[in-house]
Amino acid sequence: MIPTEIELKLRLSPKHVADLQCLPLLKSMSMTRPITQKLYSIYYDTPDLHLMHHGIALRLRRVGRHWIQTIKGGGSASAGLHQHNEWEARVSNEQPDFTKITDPNLIRLLSGPQLRKQLRPIFTTDFSRHTRLLQLNDGSQAEFSLDQGKISTDRKKSALCEIEIELKSGNSVQLLEFALVLSRAFPFPLRLENTNKAERGFALYSGQKRPPSKAQPLVMHPDTDLAAAFKEVLQNCLTHLNNNENGLLEDSNSEYLHQMRIALRRQQSALNQFSQALPKDRLLLAIAPELKWLTRQFNPARDWDVFCTQTLPMIHTGFPDHTGINKLKKSCLRLRHKHYKSAQHAVKSKRYLEIMLKLSLWLNSKQLSPQFRSGNPAASLHTSVIPFSNTLLTNQHQQLKKYGNSLTTLSTSSLHSFRISIKKQRYLTEFFITLYPGRESSQYLRSLHELQDILGVINDQAVIKQYLKKIKITRKTTTQSEAIGIILGWVAHQTLLQKPALNRAWISFNKTAPFWQKTTAGKRA
Template identity: 35%
Template structure:
């Protein structure tokens, strides 16, 4: 299993790395050219594998990487590598390296695979390599500078790879944090192969939604914590580049949801693994930065659309300008050393705290769900039409219970879990519409302070939205009654 941490580096900072005292002796320099192979229908990619033949010091080296995971920049993948006698893959030699792993042998046994393979893109980089001892760990540090090419289209490569040769994976995070003190590196959650496939498929960074989490029925708590938190981190980080480089509000929304899921997960595990206060502060900071941009997105795209009289007016223009400014602010937060420090520290903390846990995931989740269900009913009982915040607290309680069950859903009977999740989602939806109006009123009041020249139009919009909220109140009694009839899902036996 190959374990490495990938970091992005601005080319103007390359010299800082080349001269950094942590790296010691002068680097070994190699010119590496790798052809990546797959079928026209991307058979290997669809099965989570990548196959390349790289020229290294006059030899052809064949490598297949497959499976594994990415968590907070830490890439863990199966790797099979060996020297071959040509620039084209030797599948027979690859099968021998794989040995008795029936899953990956079956992938290579696809009909006519050898004849259908073709070179899809090329990665050409100059590599500087150092062997470093740090904190009792042996780490290979590599700076890759070059490009990925597909039919004359190129994307730049300028990244650092920290590969663990021997020791504790948490040591990679510790070493990266030392580099971050002097060099503004950023975590990379996609590798060169994935970037090359993006050229092949001509796709941009699409919104990444939370993936269903699979836990075995006998999973331990020490297995569940990194699985749950890693799932949240993937949700956050797979939207990161799109928020920085793109303009799709859905990517920002998904990244914010990822942060909310992370915060909820940390609260779930607080009794057995309390999050360090400094780490929690940085997570709250990230949520605030993304939340500000998302709130304005909702105001512009959804809430103001209800105020038909202001369509195309000055208010729309001011709201659009604010949306763009908030999105730029969110992107800058993701480019900041604070964000990188957060992701590195969080990844390291997960690796260190998980082995200390005891107990089963089933018992833990049962206790947690009982507590959350009790809290939800308590909040629902206190809902009052004259106190909008009471409905908001119930909505938050429903969201926390839904996230918790989504994390542990494979431990419960499918039918009862689905019914519970459906009821919670409906509660969130009903109470969320009115929360959006409350947030909109707060944003419009702030906009009026900054732009008194548009006060008349803004006050009209505020009045319209308040009237709409008054005319269509949420049926709190019906919601409360529905929640009281709700039964917790059953654990699988």
């Protein structure tokens, strides 16, 4: 059996380390006195990071007078909870000892003489670790470690200050429960850490940050039951959100925020759609409004970003020397910066941490009731998800038809509702697409994308009108009034240009057969 390390990681500010060490909660749960160690580790790889690209980290750590060789690989990280395979052995010095490797897959990976010859130190970690053993609520035991120091390559350094709570015995859910209690007891903000020391070190060495991450494709099988499908969808959305969190906080690229916003909307859509079949759940009922709150913190930042980076540059190109537009541009950029900071503040908040922990807690601990609510399309949560997905896709498709059949008479607000319905159907299609193999499902998804993109442009123009009213003009000069008039005129013109494209896209969509009906009919035949 491969040994598995399960731990929860939290990041905190170095200025609050002393406050954490004196926290009464830790003292009340401690089974041992705190122990302080000085830990120095060397991470080996090839110059082109061959091991990293295979999901492997090779570490030599000095503990007192001894060296410990550790190889970590595989596993996952979500909402700060890390699970990895881990192999450890004592070695004689700081050089890798391949005779200590016993796993057949690792032996094959590291057996090549050329690979071994290329292995060299890539980065080091040097930190103090304050450790104590905790007794958790259900009798589970966890090692609580506070690490403070640095990660170093030949040319760069990065500060390190984090908490590791490693499960030693018992139930991993208790790590999440304890983190919730800790976040409420500790008066200063903590952040879930979804990146381990090895990943941070490799990023420091390569100089490459994790780019904005789109949702990973869901692979769902026809025999997947509804309970498992719901958890897979929620986990996929949570991973999508977590993968962009550090980028939002540490980078100016607004695509991270955009992807987090999409992840939240996918998560809310999943909760709304699956709630038609799921028994009422107190924790999920509490989480749903919190996700809406978080989305509201992101909306202004995204809207101002679209206006400043997409709409305004096109207008400015036509009027490069217009004084009013130049002044308006500066005001808009300040508002964009202000709302981006507000979004970052929300992600750093205790409220955000609690939302993430509760979601992860639900995903890792909740056993769904086997009974559907009455009136649903199947009898048990443990039947195949396909009948349920067929019903959802059909109902949402019919909703699209209602909007599309009166497309030429839809008001601006109705077009916005139409766009929301298209997004819901797009998310459903992405959740369930692997249940319906064939090009029909991909073609249907492309048609939805086209409609959503066009309606998105129309919606952006409507949002601009509302946001221009929020710009404070201290002295309403002729040039500033003229600038607003130019923008509103451009917006109206762009909206008119999109209407023929929208009609064409709808006609194309109307010709696309509902792929799930064809698949179901084929199975019956």
